[in-house]
Amino acid sequence: MTAPTATSIAPPTSVSPTPRQVWTRTRGLVLALLLLIAAGIVLATAHSGAQHGRLDPRSADQHGSRAVAELLKDRGVSIRVATTLEEATTAVGPDTTLLVTAPDLLTPGQQRELRAATADSAGRTVLLAAGPPSVDTLAPGVRTTSTGPVAPRAPQCLLPAAHSAGNADTGGFRYTADGLETLACYPSGGLPTLLVVQEQASGDTALLGSADFLYNSRLDSQGNASLALQLLGSRPHLVWYLPSLADPSATGNSGDTDDSTGSEGADNDRSFADLIPSGWLWGTLQLAVAAVLAAIWRARRLGPLVTERLPVAIRASESTEGRARLYRKANARDRAASSLRSATRTRIAPLLGVSPRNAHSPEVLLPAVSARLSTIEGGLDTVLFGTAPADDAALVRLADQLDTLEREVRTS
Amino acid sequence: MALTGRTALLAALGSLPVGILAPSWTGMLAVNAPLSLAILCDYALAAPVRTLQFTRSGDTTVRLGDGAEVQLTVTNASRRRLRAHLRDAWPPSSWLTGTEQAASRHRLDIPAGERRRLTTRLRPTRRGDRRSERITVRSYGPLGLAARQGSHKVPWTVRVLPPFTSRKHLPSRLARLRELDGRTSVLTRGEGTEFDSLRAYVPGDDTRSIDWRATARQSGVAVRTWRPERDRHILIVLDTGRTSAGRVGDVPRLDAAMDATLLLTALATRAGDRVDLLAYDRRIRAQVQGRAAGEVLSAMVTAMAPLEPELVETDARGLSAAALASAPRRSLIVLLTSLDAAPIEEGLLPVLPQLTQRHTVLVAAVADPHIEQMAEARGTVDAVYEAAAAAQAKAQRQRTAEQLQRHGVVVVDATPDHLAPALADAYLALKGAGRL
Known part of the structure; x- marks a missing residue:
């Protein structure tokens, strides 16, 4: 019962794969997966410059806006980045400019x-590239028409900011406003690509057809920087x-989740999961x-299932049953x-001494039967050589009669 | 890699501290990280399965209906104690239905460097070869949380032999055989008989068998006695074609034919005859030729064990050629086939003259008891139609048998239970009549 002697000669019997x-x-597969991941990373880095951090005041990318943000900071304007609607609306006020970088992305x-929040704030609201989805709500009375190319354009207006900035890279959406002080x-x-709408309470809303002049890459050309500083630094x-x-607020019915409606709305919105203690939830997860x-x-x-070669199962009597x-x-x-x-x-x-050859001829068989039996129900010749039964009942009866006949021949 | 119930239980118990003490991701981590660590440690500490060594020994043949024991020696060559479950897998028909789980699974506990012997008890339910499938070992770690699992292939074959249930008829047939020996010459003188001895004449003896020369030497009249000739040749031909696949009762016709073959072989060997076997459908499936009397029965059993009916039409021409090739001298050819009209009329009848020219031919067929039952069905319309169909089938069979008999073939048609004794009786009758 100790170390076996023949172990070294025994051929390997294991069928499980070795680590090798x-x-x-x-x-x-691993190589393919690694290649896929590497390709993904390379593609991501190669293409990330286009839209990453677009109009973000912290981004130094081509389409970022860190340059203008730095310029504004140098001029003593404090910049606060808001990513939620709540942050943005609580910050608005008479001495505040609100820059909405993508008004079209906001839900209705x-x-x-x-x-x-902005209508009565007396502050300035700057909407960049506000298109049909947002312009009706954010600037009532203003309509937008088809877009044009972004190109250096002359101000041709009395707005001081535009006037002093001179030519600037503008374009994109074009606006019309009827019956408003613009x-x-x-x-x-x-049609104008920059429209400043005077609001009540000394506030105003500036609509810009495109945001290109705020990009890091474009800020130094034309009068872009000047226009940006005057529009945003007022x-x-x-x-x-x-x-x-x-x-x-972007998800769900964001219109109702205001601060003021919190008390009554929250009670209705709390689901069953909010009401049970968290211990139960975590316990269930475990x-x-x-x-x-x-x-x-x-x-x-x-171990795997073992199959067996089964023999065919055909009943020999199947054709007879059929x-x-x-x-x-x-x-x-x-x-x-x-x-x-x-x-x-x-x-x-054979019981009657009739040869098998003559068994089916009535002339030989019938006399031999009648010699042994006196008579039988239905008549001997009808039972043994009669016509086909008229119905099923007659057939069943015939079978019984044949049985009786045979029994009597055997016992006689 | 395999987990155990203990792992799941620990994880379930972990829901208490998570739910009560720390309902957070921290709590989940605090419970599951140690558990995962324990599982990994346990897996790493389990004895390896790959380095186990196996050797088999034990039975290689078993009669259908008996049990066989196959031993498996497991050597744990690693430095860790092996605690494992082992499954010695065999095809499902190696066990009675329902006992497979218990019979194939074993618990193992082998200290490092030692070996143990396991016994797998088989109880095959079908004839043929049973080949062992893979051995799967699940080796548990010391904590019983995780296990390594792997398989080994250690081939072993147990041949399941035909059961020879008709053995019970052998003593009575042997007694009849002894009666044949040394019987008087009255009726049994024929080609296949040889001179045995002289004895005094008793009234009733055939006067042709009076030995006048011996009578002259003695005071009384002497007659010669004869005994059946010994050392005749018998060729049993099993038809393994499609007609042998039909189930009669719960076994194929072929199995009933095999049973009859075994009884005939046992009987003929005792009677001093040589018996050969040929199994044929479109090619030779099995053959036993020229075996000594002592070993022919076991050789036949072994040769017939793996035979299965093939779903092809038997090639009667090839069958007759093969039979003629294996029966060079005058023999009794016992053909175990069916009495279905089409295969006999189209296949066998045209080639039958070749066989009957030199040999005595006996055709034995398995009748279906179910058809007998159907023939007796009465009372309802369906039953009567069944009886009519069965009567027709029997008449057809009878006609086929008569056709064969017209060619001088002896026909034995019996249900599976009665085929073996009926065939033995037919053999004894032929032997008694000296027609071998």
Whole structure:
């Protein structure tokens, strides 16, 4: 019972793959996966410059806006970056400029809320590239028409900022406003791409057809920097609103989740999950982990299923049974009766001393039977050589009569 | 890698501290990180499965209906104690239904460097070869949380022999055989008989067998006695074609034919005849030729064990050629086939003259007891139609048998239970009549 002697000669019997085999099998897959990840990283770095950090005051990218933010800071304007609607609306005030970088990305509810906050604030609101989805709500009375190319354009208006800035890279959406007190600048094809709408309470809303002049890459050309500084630096505080998906007001019915509606709305919104203690939830989560482990435990089979080559199972009597059912279906009483009669005749002939050859001839068989039996119900010749039964009952009766006949021949 | 119920239980118990003390991700981590660590440690500490060594020994043949024992020696060559579950997998028909789980699984506890012997008890339910499948070992770690699992292939074959249930008829047939020996010459003189001895004449003896020369030497009249000739040749031909696949009762016709073959072989060997076997459908499936009397029965059993009916039409021409090739001298050819009209009329009848020219031919067929039952069915319309169909089938069979008999073939048609004794009786009758 100690170390066996023949171990070194014994051929390996294991059929499980060795680690080397596992590595050989999976290395291609692993390599492909690594290549995929590497390609993904390379592609991401190569293409990230285009839109990453667009109009972000912290981004030094081509399309970032750190340059203008630095310039504004140098001029004593405090910049506060807001990513949620709540941050943006609480910060607005008479001495504040609110820059909305992507008004089209706001949901209708958010737009309404923003408009409600800015309308009476007496501050300035700058909307960059506000298109049809947002312009109706954020600047009532203003309509937008088709877009034009971004190109250096002359101000051609009385707005001091535009006037002193001179030519600037503008374009994009073009605006019209009827019946409002507006200043229209930088026209493209006759329609302005910069529209300043005077609001009540000394506030104003500036709509810009495109945001290109705020990009780091464009700020130094034309009068872009000047225009940006004057539009955004007119008040000591600047709220730089970058709409984001993390904003809770972007999801759900954001129009109602205002501060003022919190008390009554929250009670209705709290789901069942909010009401049960967190311990139960975490305990259940741990139980789910246990369930997964139990599933793994039960799912692992102790070796694969063993198959067996099964022999065919054909009943030898199948064709006879099939013939019986065919007779039944076709109501082949004549066939059935003749084969029953023939079988009985074959069986009784040797008992009566009739040769098998003559068993089916009435001239020989009938006298031999009548010599042994006096008579039988239905008549001997009818039972042994009669016509086909008229109905099923007659067939059943015939079978019984044949049985009786045979029994009597045997016992006589 | 395999987990145990203990792991799942620990994880479930972990929901109490998580739920009560620390309902947070921290709590989840505090419970599951040590658990995962324990699982990994346990896996690492479990005895390796790959380095286990196996050797088999034990039975290689078993009669159907008996049990076989196959031993498996497991050597744990590693430095860790092996605590494991082992499954010695065999095809499902190696065990009675329902006992497979208990019979194939074993618990193992082998200290490092030692070995243990396990016994797997098989109880095959079908004839043929049973080949062992893989051995799967699940080796548990010391904590019983995780296990390594792996398989080994250690080939072993147990041949399941035909059961020879008709053995019970052998004593009575042997007694009849002894009666044949040394019987008087009255009726049994024929080609296949040889001179045995002289004895006094008793009234009733055939006067042709009076030995006048011996009578002249003695005071009384002496007659010669004869005994059946010994050392005749019998070739049993099993038809393994499609007609042998039909189930009669719960076994194929082929199995009933094999049973009859075994009884005939046992009987003929005792009677001093040589018995050969040929199994044929479109090619030779099994053959036993020229074995000594002592070993022919076991050789036949072994040769027939793996035979299965093939779903092809038997090639009667090839069968007759093969039979003629294996029966060079005058023999009794026992053909175990079916009496279905089509295969006999189209296949066997045209080639039968070749066989009957030199040999005595006996055709034995398995009748179906179910058809007998159907023939007796009465009372309802369905039953009567069944009886009619069965009568027709029997008449057909009878006609086929008569056709064969017209060629001088002896026909034995019996249900599986009665085929073996009926065939033995037919053999004894032929032997008694000296027709071998």
